[in-house]
Amino acid sequence: MSQVATAVYAAGAVCWRVIGGRIHVLVVHRTVYGDVTIPKGKVDPGETLPETAVREIGEETGLRVALGVPLGVSRYAMPSGREKIVHYWAAHVTEKAVQRSTFRPNAEIAALEWITIKRARSYLSYEPDREILDNFAALVEQGVTDTFGVIVLRHGKAQPRGAWKGTDASRPLTERGVKQAAALVGMLRAWAPRKLVSSPAVRCVTTVAPLAAASTLSVKRDDGISQDAWEAGNDEVRRVIGKRVRVGKTAVVCSHGPVLPEIMREIALATGTPLGSYVSDAAELEVGGFSVVHLSSSNPSSGIIAIETHEPRV
Numbered sequence: 001m002s003q004v005a006t007a008v009y010a011a012g013a014v015c016w017r018v019i020g021g022r023i024h025v026l027v028v029h030r031t032v033y034g035d036v037t038i039p040k041g042k043v044d045p046g047e048t049l050p051e052t053a054v055r056e057i058g059e060e061t062g063l064r065v066a067l068g069v070p071l072g073v074s075r076y077a078m079p080s081g082r083e084k085i086v087h088y089w090a091a092h093v094t095e096k097a098v099q100r101s102t103f104r105p106n107a108e109i110a111a112l113e114w115i116t117i118k119r120a121r122s123y124l125s126y127e128p129d130r131e132i133l134d135n136f137a138a139l140v141e142q143g144v145t146d147t148f149g150v151i152v153l154r155h156g157k158a159q160p161r162g163a164w165k166g167t168d169a170s171r172p173l174t175e176r177g178v179k180q181a182a183a184l185v186g187m188l189r190a191w192a193p194r195k196l197v198s199s200p201a202v203r204c205v206t207t208v209a210p211l212a213a214a215s216t217l218s219v220k221r222d223d224g225i226s227q228d229a230w231e232a233g234n235d236e237v238r239r240v241i242g243k244r245v246r247v248g249k250t251a252v253v254c255s256h257g258p259v260l261p262e263i264m265r266e267i268a269l270a271t272g273t274p275l276g277s278y279v280s281d282a283a284e285l286e287v288g289g290f291s292v293v294h295l296s297s298s299n300p301s302s303g304i305i306a307i308e309t310h311e312p313r314v
């Protein structure tokens with residue numbers, strides 16, 4: 001009987017910052033291999049890829065980062081013959097994070113180096129890494145490097161309508177829904193949301209409550225994105241989304257299945273993005289699932305830069 005070796009999953013980020021008016025990226029010189037790569041590492045058991053990317057950047061470089069735009073997936077066969085699949089994001093590194101880095105050369109990483117994209121391209125040891133860097137370079141050329149995310153979240157699994165005697169808005173999460181809410185914490189923190197907006201319905205507020213507690217943010221309840229308002233035809237999705245796009249801080253917006261298409265539509269309209277399946281598919285979320293819609297900080301009306309959709313883990 002032949003054995004098929006399973007792929008090894010990993011995640012990392014093209015870390016970038018502006019030095020002397022020019023974008024520089026971070027490459028790592030690895031001690032054992034003597035090669036130059038984009039920082040990344042293997043998924044720990046039970047961890048999601050966005051969490052892995054943030055943890056690995058922290059461990060390898062001492063830098064605390066939040067994820068930006070997804071930059072694609074590289075695949076290669078390791079010398080052992082096993083396939084490696086690596087998911088990458090862009091990650092803006094603040095000056096504060098650089099100052100706080102505790103990096104010391106170690107058995108894994110001999111040195112960190114901040115260099116221009118052109119130089120990084122010539123230093124990187126492997127073609128798959130160069131392709132990921134090229135994806136980042138394309139964003140730089142379009143002038144959309146600085147981004148923020150609107151994280152459109154569908155509440156976790158709730159008690160069915162028929163089985164609940166109280167008002168629809170007071171329907172609680174099921175046990176699975178509570179587990180989904182807990183599992184969202186680590187994952188959503190990878191994008192470091194700075195604002196949490198939720199429909200006032202219990203199933204939505206309790207979906208974001210663990211995240212609020214872990215990130216010491218309060219939940220802003222807004223009836224404009226409630227299902228009751230939507231069913232009555234007096235929702236205010238445009239106002240809620242317009243504000244998120246104007247403010248330009250990464251935010252979680254937690255709402256209901258039927259309201260999500262309207263939320264995605266308003267993000268597209270507010271940013272001058274043509275409507276299409278790319279936009280509407282992002283609203284097709286399972287309970288506890290979310291889409292991160294990446295927008296330009298310097299020019300939000302330049303359209304949606306990227307959308308990534310994540311299934312619930314539970």
Ligand SMILES: Nc1nc2c([nH]c(=O)n2[C@H]2C[C@H](O)[C@@H](COP(=O)(O)OP(=O)(O)OP(=O)(O)O)O2)c(=O)[nH]1
Pocket residue numbers: 010033037038040041042074076077078079084126127128129
């Ligand atoms: N980082 C990287 N390594 C590659 C690529 N192509 C390629 O053959 N390698 C080689 C270098 C090593 O000999 C071998 C394993 O390196 P690796 O970076 O995938 O795996 P690792 O377990 O050492 O490191 P990590 O995933 O925990 O960060 O694969 C590539 O595109 N990127």
